[in-house]
Amino acid sequence: MNRGDEAAAGRTGSVNGVPAGSPGRIAAKPALRRFHQARWDEKLIFELSSPGERGVLPPLPDAGVREVAGDPVADLPAALRRSTPPGLPEMSQLHVLRHYLRLSQENLGVDLNVDVGQGTCTMKYSPKVHDRLVRSAKLADLHPLQDEETVQGVLEIIYRLEQMLCEISGMDRMSLQPGAGSAAIYANVAMIRAYHESRGEAGQRDEVITTVFSHPSNAACAKTAGYQVVTLYPDADGYPDLDALKAAVGPRTAALLITNPEDTGIFNPRIHEFVRIVHEAGGLCAYDQANANGVLGITRARDAGFDLCHFNLHKTFSTPHACGGPAAGACGVTAELARFLPGPVVDFDGTRYTLTTPQDTIGPMRPFHGVAPNLVRAYSWITSLGAAGLREVAEIAVLNNNYLMKRILEIKGASAPYAPGRRRIEQVRYSWRELTEETGVGSHDIGLRAADFGTHYWTSHHPHIVPEPFTLEPTESYSKADLDEYAAILAEIAREARENPETVRTAPHNSTVHRNREDTLDDPSAWAVTWRAYRRKHVAARDR
Amino acid sequence: MTPYRVGVVVNPVAGLGGAVGLKGSDGAAVQAQALRRGAVPRAGARAALAVGELLSRLTASRVDLLAIAGELGADAVRLAQAVPARELELPRSGDGADTRAAVRALVEAGAQVVLFAGGDGTARDVLAVRPVVPVIGVPAGVKIHSAVYAVNPRAAGEVAAAFLTGRAGVRAAEVVDAGEEGSPRLYGELCVAALATRIQQRKVGGTVADPDSVAGIAAEIGALIAGGDLVVLGPGTTTRAVAAALGLDVPVAGVSAVDRGGVVAADVGADELRRLVRGRLAWIVVSPTGVQGFLLGRGNQQISPEVVRDVGPGRLLVVSSEAKLATLGGRPLLVDTGDEQLDYEISGFVRVLTGYGSTAMYRSAT
Known part of the structure; x- marks a missing residue:
């Protein structure tokens, strides 16, 4: 459909936003993969409940057992007993399995596609062999309240993983207790506050400095902890503005929380200077290494002068991303700050592993010892590669990224703002600004159109300093052919944006849902993360 | 039906x-x-x-x-x-x-x-x-x-x-x-x-502040007002939305003054502003213009150099959502009050209030 046919499409109407006559047709050339998502109209599992249907019928205890054991429920304190059974869905095993298989088909998951479009998320391949260790009864059947003597094996793994992460970061001690990256940042902020409290300066130091291209969790965690946040904007070259830092630091400065490379993929060569200025003002420096994929084995947080750092084990260290489920974070500190670490941590006296609580701990970040299965996966991944292998991971990730950047910048209308001609580290924040100005088609639309070709990207964190942004991070996992396919898809969509913009604007055409109403994401009255909330906010409201 | x-x-x-x-x-x-x-x-x-x-x-x-x-x-x-x-x-x-x-x-x-x-x-x-x-x-x-x-x-x-x-x-x-x-x-x-994603709002010129920022900025401004200070609000959707969040209705295109008692004066000129701020602790709250990032001297000439001097340049409070700052494309904020000395004093870095407990350190130039 060319531009002159736009009005014609308006005349003949459209179905679900797809212009009649050319429902998102993918051109025959270049030969690109086509993708069509399954559509099952699957209800929520609570709506599938059928009264009396059962998944498991456990056998009743034998008469002899019953006589000895009595009624075990009666042994529970009254306060712990429910007066009514929980409102769980009643379903057979087959129905449960079918439900989740269907949902999995209405998806474009990490292992299905060339998942380089979620820049900053480090969507590398997580080898499945590491899951075998986690599923082993040796780990799966452990209970966190078991006596230390009976869990020496897993304590040894946690201890050795801490040693490895200390070597990788240069820090003196690590806590593996945080349940995710943001939890690790929050732990770092809490330790920063504890440090200033210990020096009697907590009241005076009420500001945390970060940069607009650092991950927004840094600002969010500092604010959650009660700090005033000062955000630095980039200078003309895209680096964090050193003069802005000088204007921001002072006796109120508690800390600098910063990423390097930032979300632009540009490495900040003046990072020592940043750290020095903040230290001279009496503040601490925390390095957000949630994603350390491009610097693994090459640079270290401590060597750059940082006092604290953190890793997301589900990014660089290949444990699965969890989308709200259990991920794993690790926060590392200098010897001076080790007494504030969240605990317990694992100590080793040469013969025995023990759980100990640091002297002035900020307290636990979650119950027990962190997400042990992910710690085992990360340990397994690191040991499978070895030190040389870790560095090779970073080198391939950087090589992949710079190869992909060259391919993307060959697409007319795409650009990589800041630091022209410079190599990037592990990711690039690109812009479709020129294409949008030419065609009116924006980055959000292009990311959705990519789903018709079996892949996708998200735009980028807000605020969109880079106009019409998209951030690609190819990691070490993808082959040259994968990257060529991804670049060819974006090139094809850019062509469509010029020749047939409505197709892109109304995409995706082959997905279960064409467009979501994203405004409700900002509306607390519409959020429903539980069945109960869904019924209250949506079902009951509809029936009224 | x-x-x-x-x-x-x-x-x-x-x-x-x-x-x-x-x-x-x-x-x-x-x-x-x-x-x-x-x-x-x-x-x-x-x-x-x-x-x-x-x-x-x-x-x-x-x-x-x-x-x-x-x-x-x-x-x-x-x-x-x-x-x-x-x-x-x-x-x-x-x-x-x-x-x-x-x-x-x-x-x-x-x-x-x-x-x-x-x-x-x-x-x-x-x-x-x-x-x-x-x-x-x-x-x-x-x-x-x-x-x-x-x-x-x-x-x-x-x-x-x-x-x-x-x-x-x-x-x-x-x-x-x-x-x-x-x-x-x-x-x-x-x-x-x-609908959030369907009406243009991030393009330069469409400078509506997002609700979270407005509520946060309003909380900070509200604290100043509750403390007894007079607050001069420059024109624009951001300042108007901030006032609305505080239960105050001010005209979008004019300069207004508010305090603990409510709207003191709406759509006022420079002379009236000077009279209002005389002998009072006051703040001037302005939001940059969307396209060029002007803080003073474009569309708000009522906030004259004399008004700024009376209040004190250190009590010029710049407010903006981060989304609006992003529309400046990295260009500095601009001041052109007609008083070069004042422009110089305001240039350098300004702390822009972007939300509750949040500021951006942003370059400003003459």
Whole structure:
């Protein structure tokens, strides 16, 4: 459909936003993969409940057992007993399995596609062999309240993983207790506050400095902890503005929380200077290494002068991303700050592993010892590669990224703002600004159109300093052919944006849902993360 | 079931200038020049896309399309293969008065929402009428700085359908047009039907602050007011939204002063401001203009250098959402008060209040 046919499409109407006559047709050339998502109209599992249907019928205890054991429920304190059974869905095993298989088909998951479009998320391949260790009864059947003597094996793994992460970061001690990256940042902020409290300066130091291209969790965690946040904007070259830092630091400065490379993929060569200025003002420096994929084995947080750092084990260290489920974070500190670490941590006296609580701990970040299965996966991944292998991971990730950047910048209308001609580290924040100005088609639309070709990207964190942004991070996992396919898809969509913009604007055409109403994401009255909330906010409201 | 009633008005000359390299289409001379250069009217076709999208989304309902006869609306409805339920005949004057009369007539005829196709000049005409129902702009003009437009014609139809079926709300959106020197000027606000991703808001000129920022900024400003200080609010949607969050109604295009007792003075000039701040602890709250990032000296000349000096340059409080700062594309904030010494004092880095407990360290220049 060319531009002159736009009005014609308006005349003949459209179905679900797809212009009649050319429902998102993918051109025959270049030969690109086509993708069509399954559509099952699957209800929520609570709506599938059928009264009396059962998944498991456990056998009743034998008469002899019953006589000895009595009624075990009666042994529970009254306060712990429910007066009514929980409102769980009643379903057979087959129905449960079918439900989740269907949902999995209405998806474009990490292992299905060339998942380089979620820049900053480090969507590398997580080898499945590491899951075998986690599923082993040796780990799966452990209970966190078991006596230390009976869990020496897993304590040894946690201890050795801490040693490895200390070597990788240069820090003196690590806590593996945080349940995710943001939890690790929050732990770092809490330790920063504890440090200033210990020096009697907590009241005076009420500001945390970060940069607009650092991950927004840094600002969010500092604010959650009660700090005033000062955000630095980039200078003309895209680096964090050193003069802005000088204007921001002072006796109120508690800390600098910063990423390097930032979300632009540009490495900040003046990072020592940043750290020095903040230290001279009496503040601490925390390095957000949630994603350390491009610097693994090459640079270290401590060597750059940082006092604290953190890793997301589900990014660089290949444990699965969890989308709200259990991920794993690790926060590392200098010897001076080790007494504030969240605990317990694992100590080793040469013969025995023990759980100990640091002297002035900020307290636990979650119950027990962190997400042990992910710690085992990360340990397994690191040991499978070895030190040389870790560095090779970073080198391939950087090589992949710079190869992909060259391919993307060959697409007319795409650009990589800041630091022209410079190599990037592990990711690039690109812009479709020129294409949008030419065609009116924006980055959000292009990311959705990519789903018709079996892949996708998200735009980028807000605020969109880079106009019409998209951030690609190819990691070490993808082959040259994968990257060529991804670049060819974006090139094809850019062509469509010029020749047939409505197709892109109304995409995706082959997905279960064409467009979501994203405004409700900002509306607390519409959020429903539980069945109960869904019924209250949506079902009951509809029936009224 | 009662049919939905949608008004449709087209500014038939909107966009004429753009295709032939002119910076707008306002005025008969420019329009004639554009037609001489071979411009083809496109506003009707753009409106038809919006109408088609609207109807395709409401196939289960009856939709009565109310349109002005001929190229002012009815032609576009027919282009969308629909028939107007009512066709209103109006005398033509060939300029903005046509749009104004049309919107008045459509609202009187009972339209629940009005789709208007045009550009920034058209939006100013719609604003002049102050319609009592929400409107949605179908972008068809050369200049689209106003935040009242959907991101594209189909999106306008989508938003209208969502509004009629209760799935979209309304919000105030800025009408901005080029002023005398070509720099954008804020003319006021229209109530538009809005779905977050469908009405343009991040484009330069569309500078509506996001609700989280406004609430946070308002909390900080509210603390100053509660402390007994006088707060001078510069013009703009951000400052107006901040005032609204504090329960205060101030005009969007003027400078106002508020304190613990409420609005002390609205739409005041420099002399009155100097009188108000005399002998009081006061703050000046300004938000940068969306396109160029001016803090002082453009559109808020009432906040004269003397007013700033009386209050104290250190008590100039800059407020902006991060999304709005992002629209500056890295360019510094600008001050041009006419007092070079003052401009110099304000330049360097300013702390921009971006939300609750949040500031941005942002460069400012003369």
